Amino acid sequence: MVAVAQLYARDLPELLxxxxxxxxxxxxxxxxxxGDVSAARPELYWRSEHxxxxxxxxxxxxxxxxxxYDEEFVPQPSTVSPTKVVEYPNWDMPPGLSQTLEERFEAFERRLGASYWDVATTIQSKAGGYPGWTQPPSWPDCACGRRMEHLLSITATEPGYGRWLPLDEHRADSRKPMVLTEADPAVFDAIGHGMDMGGLGGMYFFVCRTCPGMPFSYRYDC
Incomplete structure (x- = not known):
């Protein structure tokens, strides 16, 4: 087994x-x-720092x-700097709502030069929010019958520009709107953990907070 991520509650107060x-x-x-998917096989552990x-x-x-090992699933040593953001549903938008909001989406793109579908949900490693599906959504159900909650994503892709790039990593001399601004070249090569994960894939983790022990499941998406 290899260590992929370690997160502390003190750094993520919004994560229960x-x-x-x-x-x-x-x-x-x-x-x-x-098997059903060709990928690494993960485990999730909750521990006490003390x-x-x-x-x-x-x-x-x-x-x-x-x-x-398969090199594409072995991460390089790296650290994370949590940045709080707000996501909106993309693939997970309720049926019919995208048609209702179509005019707003078109106005958004005319004003900012970026599509709602490109900036609503980020495809990157994150806690909370929505899975950044590249295939049709496949939310797991718990044994109790409830749909599980998205907890965490580990993805091969990390943003090199735009809305999801931390503000202190944007090019200082860029004249583009924030949603299109590239990363500062000085930090670009240091972004991410270096895993390809089967061709820019992602591993999404889900939990059921109702059942004892908070059981988890996962989906590999590529």
């Missing part, structure tokens, strides 16, 4: 952690597992490299 847990970890086996630190004497300073 289970009682007594304040660390979220995503790991996966970096081999491509054949309990983890107390057991830290036996932990390795550097995680060992996997003996066997």
């Amino acid at each position: 952690f289970p009682p007594g847990r304040d660390v979220l970890q995503i790991l996966w086996c970096p081999l491509i597992h054949e 309990e983890t630190a107390a057991a830290g004497a036996g932990l390795l300073a550097e995680p060992p490299q996997p003996y066997e």
Whole structure:
């Protein structure tokens, strides 16, 4: 297994952690597992930072490299700087609503030079919001019958321009609208974790907050 993401409750106050847990970890086996989808196989863990630190004497300073792996599912070491944003539904828009709002979408594009469908939902690693589906939506249902909630996305793509790029990473000399501004060349090559994930794919994680233990499921989308 390789470590993919570790998030702390103190950095994500909007993300609801289970009682007594304040660390979220995503790991996966970096081999491509054949089946309904051909991708890595993930696991999700909720932990206590205090309990983890107390057991830290036996932990390795550097995680060992996997003996066997597919390189496209092994992340480069990186850090995250959480940026709070508001997303709107794209593929997940209720049936018929896009036709009702069509004139507004056209006016939006004329004013800003960008399509609503390109800026409503970001396709990048994130907590909360909507999955950035590239295929038709496939929300999992929990064993209790309820549709699960999107918790987290790990995607191969990270924004190099536009609305989803943090403000301090935009080109300072750009005269384009914010939704079209490119990243500062000084930071562009440092963006992201370096995984292709099967050709710019994404792994979306879902949880059921009603059931004990907060069961999770995932979808691979490419």
